[in-house]
Amino acid sequence: MTDKINIEIDGRVCEAAPGEMIIAVADREGISIPRFCYHKKLSIAANCRMCLVEAEQGGRPFPKPVPACATPVGEGLKVWTRSPKAIEAQRATMEFLLINHPLDCPICDQGGECELQDVAMGYGGDVSRFSERKRVVLDEDLGPLIATDMTRCIHCTRCVRFCAEIAGVRELGATGRGEDMRIGTYIAHAVTHELAGNVIDLCPVGALTSKPYRFTARPWELTGRDSIAPHDGLGSNLRLHVRRGQVMRVHPNDNEAVNETWISDRDRFSYAGLNGADRLKAPMVKRDGEWHQVEWTEALTYVAERLKAADSADMGWLMAPNATLEELYLAARIARGLGCDNIDHRLRQQDFRADAADPLFPWLGRPVAELPRQKAILLIGSHIRQEQPLLAHRIRQAALDGAEVLCVNPLELELNHRSTQILSAPARMVSDLAAIAKALEARGSGVMADLIGASEPTAEHEAFAQALKQADGQGVVLLGALAEAHPDYSLFKALAGVIAEAAGIHLGYLPAAANSVGAHLAGAHPAILPGAHPAETPGLAVAAMLDKPLSTLVLWGLEPDRDLIDSTRAMSACEQAKFVVASSAFDSPSLRASADVLLPIGAFAETSGTFVNASGTWQSFQGAVAPPGEARPGWKVLRVLGNLLDLSGFEYRDTAEVREELAALCAEAAPDNTPRATQAVVGPTLTAESGLTRVGAVPCYSLDPLVRRAPALARMPGAEFAVRLHPDQAAELGLADGDCVRLIQGEAQAETHLFLDARVAVGAALIPAAVPGSEGLGAMMGPVGLERLSGRSAHGERG
Amino acid sequence: MSFRNAPLAVEHDVDKSELFKPEIREAIDAHIAKYPPEWKQSAVMPALSIVQDANGGWLTTELMDDVAAYLDMPAVSVYEVATFYGMYDLEPQGRHKVCVCNSISCMLNGSEELIEHVEHKYGVKVGETTADGRFTLKEVECLGACRDAPAVLLDKVYHEKLTPEALDKLIDGLE
Numbered sequence: 001m002t003d004k005i006n007i008e009i010d011g012r013v014c015e016a017a018p019g020e021m022i023i024a025v026a027d028r029e030g031i032s033i034p035r036f037c038y039h040k041k042l043s044i045a046a047n048c049r050m051c052l053v054e055a056e057q058g059g060r061p062f063p064k065p066v067p068a069c070a071t072p073v074g075e076g077l078k079v080w081t082r083s084p085k086a087i088e089a090q091r092a093t094m095e096f097l098l099i100n101h102p103l104d105c106p107i108c109d110q111g112g113e114c115e116l117q118d119v120a121m122g123y124g125g126d127v128s129r130f131s132e133r134k135r136v137v138l139d140e141d142l143g144p145l146i147a148t149d150m151t152r153c154i155h156c157t158r159c160v161r162f163c164a165e166i167a168g169v170r171e172l173g174a175t176g177r178g179e180d181m182r183i184g185t186y187i188a189h190a191v192t193h194e195l196a197g198n199v200i201d202l203c204p205v206g207a208l209t210s211k212p213y214r215f216t217a218r219p220w221e222l223t224g225r226d227s228i229a230p231h232d233g234l235g236s237n238l239r240l241h242v243r244r245g246q247v248m249r250v251h252p253n254d255n256e257a258v259n260e261t262w263i264s265d266r267d268r269f270s271y272a273g274l275n276g277a278d279r280l281k282a283p284m285v286k287r288d289g290e291w292h293q294v295e296w297t298e299a300l301t302y303v304a305e306r307l308k309a310a311d312s313a314d315m316g317w318l319m320a321p322n323a324t325l326e327e328l329y330l331a332a333r334i335a336r337g338l339g340c341d342n343i344d345h346r347l348r349q350q351d352f353r354a355d356a357a358d359p360l361f362p363w364l365g366r367p368v369a370e371l372p373r374q375k376a377i378l379l380i381g382s383h384i385r386q387e388q389p390l391l392a393h394r395i396r397q398a399a400l401d402g403a404e405v406l407c408v409n410p411l412e413l414e415l416n417h418r419s420t421q422i423l424s425a426p427a428r429m430v431s432d433l434a435a436i437a438k439a440l441e442a443r444g445s446g447v448m449a450d451l452i453g454a455s456e457p458t459a460e461h462e463a464f465a466q467a468l469k470q471a472d473g474q475g476v477v478l479l480g481a482l483a484e485a486h487p488d489y490s491l492f493k494a495l496a497g498v499i500a501e502a503a504g505i506h507l508g509y510l511p512a513a514a515n516s517v518g519a520h521l522a523g524a525h526p527a528i529l530p531g532a533h534p535a536e537t538p539g540l541a542v543a544a545m546l547d548k549p550l551s552t553l554v555l556w557g558l559e560p561d562r563d564l565i566d567s568t569r570a571m572s573a574c575e576q577a578k579f580v581v582a583s584s585a586f587d588s589p590s591l592r593a594s595a596d597v598l599l600p601i602g603a604f605a606e607t608s609g610t611f612v613n614a615s616g617t618w619q620s621f622q623g624a625v626a627p628p629g630e631a632r633p634g635w636k637v638l639r640v641l642g643n644l645l646d647l648s649g650f651e652y653r654d655t656a657e658v659r660e661e662l663a664a665l666c667a668e669a670a671p672d673n674t675p676r677a678t679q680a681v682v683g684p685t686l687t688a689e690s691g692l693t694r695v696g697a698v699p700c701y702s703l704d705p706l707v708r709r710a711p712a713l714a715r716m717p718g719a720e721f722a723v724r725l726h727p728d729q730a731a732e733l734g735l736a737d738g739d740c741v742r743l744i745q746g747e748a749q750a751e752t753h754l755f756l757d758a759r760v761a762v763g764a765a766l767i768p769a770a771v772p773g774s775e776g777l778g779a780m781m782g783p784v785g786l787e788r789l790s791g792r793s794a795h796g797e798r799g
Numbered sequence: 800m801s802f803r804n805a806p807l808a809v810e811h812d813v814d815k816s817e818l819f820k821p822e823i824r825e826a827i828d829a830h831i832a833k834y835p836p837e838w839k840q841s842a843v844m845p846a847l848s849i850v851q852d853a854n855g856g857w858l859t860t861e862l863m864d865d866v867a868a869y870l871d872m873p874a875v876s877v878y879e880v881a882t883f884y885g886m887y888d889l890e891p892q893g894r895h896k897v898c899v900c901n902s903i904s905c906m907l908n909g910s911e912e913l914i915e916h917v918e919h920k921y922g923v924k925v926g927e928t929t930a931d932g933r934f935t936l937k938e939v940e941c942l943g944a945c946r947d948a949p950a951v952l953l954d955k956v957y958h959e960k961l962t963p964e965a966l967d968k969l970i971d972g973l974e
Contacts, residue, residue: 170807177884186874
């Protein structure tokens with residue numbers, strides 16, 4: 001922008017950039033102008049006419065009031081927002097808007113926080129002059145998350161613009177004309193975008209409201225509490241609305257560096273899981289196969305005794321990557337205090353061969369807010385919209401700005417922007433990456449040199465290399481959850497590093513969960529001590545813990561049959577262990593089957609703590625509500641346990657003290673993705689001979705125990721347990737669409753239906769993980785056999 | 800409605816050479832050629848007219864979807880256009896369309912009498928089709944013929960300064 005200019009609003013001199021709209025300047029100056037259609041993150045529609053103001057430029061008055069949202073400022077502009085002429089225009093607009101708006105505020109969910117209601121208080125008349133019939137509009141079913149009362153709609157089109165501009169799908173539209181205009185999808189269908197819930201916040205009236213929250217509370221009964229989202233690695237800033245010790249709904253808090261003004265539907269609606277029936281409310285101990293409810297003292301004394309008596313080398317701690325920083329740190333301290341280095345949070349990873357070379361403080365590689373400014377983004381093994389809905393939005397912004405978005409994935413993603421995707425079976429991904437590296441004229445060393453040397457780049461790989469080079473340093477290579485679950489993740493990391501280096505761009509990791517980055521700082525990692533210091537003698541990583549059968553296991557905030565890379569192996573490791581203690585906010589059959597002691601801990605919103613997000617930003621939050629029943633915040637449980645184990649320094653008064661202690665240890669730590677050592681990688685485990693490989697993507701709403709328990713999200717499509725194959729692959733195996741098949745992963749088996757899907761790579765079988773039905777299976781990514789049970793007719797019977 | 804990143808193009812998973820008959824495609828292509836390639840959505844109105852004419856004067860949702868696919872645009876954008884303009888009909892129509900302008904000039908000059916006359920004489924209300932399927936009576940927004948109001952658009956031909964008798968004659972001439 002060029003030089004600043006001065007304009008005058010209501011007699012106040014304001015600094016503005018030429019071309020800015022009057023309303024943006026007024027908002028910055030704290031001068032309120034009523035509006036409905038204007039939103040700072042959306043394009044300008046200027047269709048509600050509520051922001052009419054009186055203005056003059058260079059001494060020449062505008063002939064009529066002008067919309068403040070669509071009038072750019074210029075030198076010598078004078079604006080009056082409260083002059084008689086402006087107010088007359090605003091009152092007139094208000095009267096027209098109210099003509100068709102029903103007077104149903106007492107039964108409207110928006111009542112009390114409605115922009116129309118507020119503005120009507122200021123500008124509306126007491127009595128309507130309109131005596132004709134009001135318009136009635138039929139509702140559409142927009143799915144399980146958004147409730148509609150379209151008669152209340154004032155046609156601001158914020159929702160339509162949001163869907164088109166931010167979500168990138170034109171699902172909503174304004175059909176009809178004049179009196180008959182209505183907002184809807186025209187042919188009723190559910191709005192399925194993972195950010196769609198934001199239209200609830202955008203709607204200035206009660207036309208679009210939250211379906212799960214509907215009719216449960218009034219805004220004036222709610223207390224707001226700030227929090228941080230506990231699911232993806234972004235750490236969206238939240239406002240929890242609490243009534244009588246219960247989280248009633250979740251709204252976003254603005255933070256330009258993190259979530260701008262949006263949140264994903266996962267962050268918005270997962271709170272419902274807190275109020276479910278299967279919360280763990282009291283400590284439980286299994287004696288002779290029977291569960292008994294016990295007092296905390298008894299449970300913790302028992303756990304301390306067993307942990308003390310256990311062989312620390314034969315003990316393992318599996319920590320959920322969305323546990324708070326404080327919980328992870330205290331757990332790491334206890335484990336190491338007992339002499340046990342077997343602690344890990346990388347629950348959905350199977351290849352740990354690069355542990356000695358891995359960076360100590362891995363992160364996104366670029367700050368979140370920098371993503372839209374990248375010129376090239378290479379996504380490796382990431383179902384980005386499912387994994388990181390709002391980072392996907394940032395990447396989309398980059399793409400709209402001309403960035404090349406490149407993907408190497410075992411399935412073709414439905415991205416709402418231009419992208420180039422290499423569809424690659426899991427067994428072929430390594431060679432595709434090597435080919436891109438070769439096209440960049442990278443050499444690599446050791447096995448890498450062989451891999452790169454042996455590859456034959458095609459035009460596709462050359463194009464990728466070209467795009468990455470042209471980014472001029474403004475690019476990033478991102479590794480996602482499907483890469484992390486891959487049996488050759490260490491090679492992925494090494495090759496991604498080579499590619500990034502050769503192209504002169506950055507390497508980044510998409511964190512698997514809200515605190516994956518923090519877990520490295522807290523030392524919940526077999527090779528990393530608190531403060532992101534390397535451990536001298538690394539302990540066992542997840543894979544080794546599951547394979548070894550350890551005699552003592554501690555599970556923190558996870559369900560062994562859903563949250564680990566291999567449900568069957570996880571369940572069997574728990575079975576073989578002599579003592580399993582599980583701290584969980586939720587009760588579940590798999591925990592009952594695998595654990596000996598269940599300790600109820602507070603879930604998200606019920607504990608204070610800190611998450612470290614993808615950018616490496618520490619974000620702390622307070623508990624908003626008390627945990628149910630006897631459940632206690634996790635850090636308190638660990639504090640008592642530390643004291644019972646006679647470990648020193650467990651006298652923390654609050655999480656702030658824990659955090660400060662860890663922060664002091666982290667004083668030197670800086671996010672850095674450079675490998676610590678040259679990686680001694682070995683060859684790929686998956687090869688062309690491995691045959692069909694399962695791609696166990698975790699659906700958006702199955703990520704962790706909390707989100708799996710949100711009833712409304714469970715009704716969203718995408719989490720059905722089934723197997724999806726490329727039509728050519730199915731034909732090769734002699735299978736047809738709708739066949740009932742048996743899935744075989746070694747000992748592990750499950751039955752399901754087959755669907756043909758050309759978006760899945762040949763050689764890959766898309767079989768979701770962490771969904772009901774997937775418990776009986778093996779590794780999220782690994783060889784899978786398919787056996788035909790019966791044809792389509794059986795499918796029909798099963799519905 | 801102005802979108803910041805307009806026009807939003809959507810690729811549909813269909814084979815465009817399967818959509819419509821060759822001559823219809825050719826006619827639409829002639830309109831697409833008038834605009835820059837990234838603005839081919841601008842041809843949506845003529846495309847809808849061509850498709851509607853070929854379908855006996857009305858549009859089905861499937862046809863609108865096909866137009867959306869052909870022009871790489873979101874289906875809902877086509878619905879917005881088709882529901883906004885009076886010349887697109889979304890229900891089966893009579894063999895002819897009698898479109899009486901009912902905007903201000905025509906109204907002052909007797910368009911309401913024209914409508915009443917047709918309604919009584921032929922037993923149809925606005926928006927309805929005669930029992931024999933001969934014509935559909937439509938009330939439309941300003942035809943832009945205010946100088947010679949009241950005006951009626953009969954299929955694609957303007958007729959101006961009409962009296963009920965003159966309109967009768969026109970209707971009698973319809974098949």
